Amino acid sequence: MTLLSISSTLEGYYIKIKQNRWHWIFSILCRFLLAYAFIVAGMVKILGERFASGLSELHPMGAYLEALHHTGFYYTFIGVAQVIAGVFLLIPGTVLLGALLYLPIIVNIWILSFAVRFEGSIVSSPLMVLANLYILAWHFDKLKYIFPFSRFSKKVTLPKPNKYEYKFPFLFFIGVISIMGFTVWFANYGYQVMPRNSLEDCKSQFINTDYEQVGIEICECIHVSGKPLNECLENLEKSKL
Known part of the structure; x- marks a missing residue:
């Protein structure tokens, strides 16, 4: 199977997904949940408050957040970037831009959470990364033009279907639930030692x-x-x- 045929198959599958109302609802849910999380976290930084203020400074994550809190305008800058990314996700015309801005920030939080084994985000951060990737995948019709793949259409954005399909994608949501379950399981049993929060x-x-x-x-x-x-x-x- 050639790269061209693989790409054509994936594009056909993508078009089918874009016409499914359940996938559309799921993309909206991901957008609003991610936006809420970053706007709240970003406002804490903009207001100059320490994030997770109840966490001891001796805790690995607590020490990091305390040092980050003392970086001055850099701390505020992170908060502003989070709020902007969150607001962009809420606006239909800037969703892709918001997702692109969101990705490096949330990947950094995910890696940090696993590095210091922080319970506060060891479950939520990888799920947020996956939700962000889903939004990017949902907008692949625009995003594909920055990748070195063959272009199959001159249209940058696929038109909204006149009528959505209502067939429920059971396998997709079983996969979503399975990934969420594995993430929670790994957070609880993946490490022999967790520093915990106290x-x-x-x-x-x-x-x-x-x-x-x-x-x-x-x-x-x-x-x-x-x-x-x-x-x-x-x-x-x-x-x-």
């Missing part, structure tokens, strides 16, 4: 386990001593030797 919550994951004493030491290393996460986790690795 010392007591951190200790609770080690109660009645073979690593109870070592786990408590790790939690105190994070929440009391304020040492880097990787350094604190070295004690657990040594106990396994």
Whole structure:
């Protein structure tokens, strides 16, 4: 199968999706949820408040957010960018621009959340990335012209169908629910150690386990001593030797 035939097949599938009302409703839902999340988070930064203010400064994410809060106008700039991206998602004519602006910001938050194992966004951030990618895919008729693929149509935007199809895409939504379920599962069981948001919550994951004493030491290393996460986790690795 050639690249041309693959591209033609994908374009045919894309056109079919664009004519399905359920996919359209899902795209609208993604837009509004993503916009709400960024506008709220951005306004916190614009107003000069520390994001997740209840999180201890000794927590890996807390230390990062505290340092970020003290970066002055850079902190405000991030907030403004988030609000602009959110507002653009709400306006039909600027949805694609908003999604393109949204993507690097949310990918950064996703990677950061996994790097420091932050419960506050370890589930929501990857789902937000996927929702953002869905919006970009929904506007592939415009987006495809920046990719080095063959062009199949001179029209930049597909016209709105006169009548939407009402066939419910069961496989698609089963996939959506499965991805959400896997994300939640991985957030809860993907790591042997989670710093959690408080010392007591951190200790609770080690109660009645073979690593109870070592786990408590790790939690105190994070929440009391304020040492880097990787350094604190070295004690657990040594106990396994």
